[in-house]
Amino acid sequence: MDPARAAATEHGGVSREVLIADDHPLFRDALTRAVLGALPGAVVHGAASVPSLLALIEAHPQAELLLMDLHMPGARGFSALAHIRGQHPGLPIMVVSAHEEAAVVRRALAHGASGYLAKSAAVEDIGAAVRAVLEGELWVPTDVAAARAELKPDEAAVAARLAELTPQQFRVLGMIAEGLLNKQIAYELGVSEATIKAHMTAIMRKLGVSNRTQVALAASQLALDQAPLPAIPEDD
Template identity: 75%
Template structure:
């Protein structure tokens, strides 16, 4: 049975994606995640996972950070990004970071079905409106992606909490660990990222941000 993971924090859109995937793969076993912690658990415990549909704005991630981290930890897993963003530059950056496809949330079910089947066949799928997927990432962004990919899942969670501006005390509370443990994670994170303080950690995360003026509101598939 083919396992497909749908990672999106909006239940209604997860349901819409599930229906679309089942049209493409009627016998698929569908798994779900509503945030980065659950995303890591599901991916790590399902080695035969064949496809990940990943929301670009997952809770617990900054911009493309979830994409680059999962790609680093599981390089053989095809990932289709799903987002309300339809800007060509964002789509090209997603592909440059290793996504195998990009589906706008405004896409009809038929388009999602096509994208899923194409990616599972080993092809790249992007909207027809985006001419050419080639893009050379800026050196700072490429460097940040390579370093973030080396973090462990727990280090990745701490990394994104730092990017959100949380203090060690808040991070410790949210993770249910001691501040000493958080400091140990901080030391390891800074070593892997090649930086010396939390401000530089946050700067590293900013290189993976979407960098648009506003985040569009989520949209539900028009024919659901």
Template identity: 70%
Template sequence: MPEILIADDHPLFRDALSRAAAQALPAVDLFQADSVPALLALVESHANADLLLLDLQMPGARGFSALAHLRGHYPQLPVIIVSAHEEADVARRALAHGAAGYVPKSMAGENIVEAIHAVLDGEVWLPSQLSGGSAELRGNEAMLAGRIAELTPHQFRVLGMVADGLLNKQIAYELGVSEATIKAHMTAIMRKLGCNNRTQVALAASQLTLDPGNVIAVDE
């Protein structure tokens, strides 16, 4: 039986996506996550899922970082972004980061059904008002996305918490591990992202936000 994963932090919209998925595939197993940490655990336990419906704005990630991480670890998993953002630029960046479709949350359920059918058939789906133009990434964005894809799931969780301003001691408490373990993760994160300190790590995480004004340079 096909498996579809649904990741959104709003219960009502998870329900709406579930209904659309069930309409697209009457015989389907649906699995939900309400945060990026929950999503990472879900994808790990359902690595052969047929499709992921992913909200860009969820606790534990910023902008396209979760998409970049998942595409690096699960390139076989098609991802449809379902977002409140309706800008064509955001949709094209999502495709450039490896999404197979982009659905604004304002669209009707039948549009989500159409997108699911198209992506499962191997196509790329965009609503007509967002189509056209090239799917390109700015500056160092592609390079940083590649580096984020190299992070382990644990390192990616730590990165999200650093971006949220948490200290090592707070992260250790939240994850139930020692502060020494977090320091080891931070060392690996800085090496993989090409950063020299914690501030650079937090700034690098902001490069994949949806606001182009937040994009900063990362050392080559």
């Protein structure tokens, strides 16, 4: 048995599992301590990128809560949130972000987040938020109305399409948005270029576009800002 799980079960019964995704080790560790303070005996699993997070979710389907940052390698803005909500609708997601603007909070809720925490939140607030979301409540900063906003039609349409991608297709999408070529993506994922081309065909079909640039532009609909995209080479 995993040592963390063994220690947790000593506190009685089956341990609760929580996933934390943030690419900053110190903040991930701080979140872990806050979660364990709120849920003594819980087992916490961490990820530093979207690809590792997708693998973590697949490895721990019994997890009861995911706390995730909006900025991680493998995704821009709300794209990972939209994808995971579509693939795992039963997993509550708490966004934990440095962005404290009310508009960002409302967009996160509209994309299906069960809660939103600013990274400046006190440890006590993190614990309260975790307990509230696990009890089925919605948690937002005190200065933001809890009502879920409506997404713009284009953004809602892209989110729905991203939800249809398989985890591997979403990994490929993130690398396309970073400007990687098929051969580079194939190397990173340890598969053939032919496999990446097959994923590309499926991604374009699901997103309703016809080339790599349009794939990246579609994904940018879920960005937090309109920062320019990297050059997207058209691969053969």
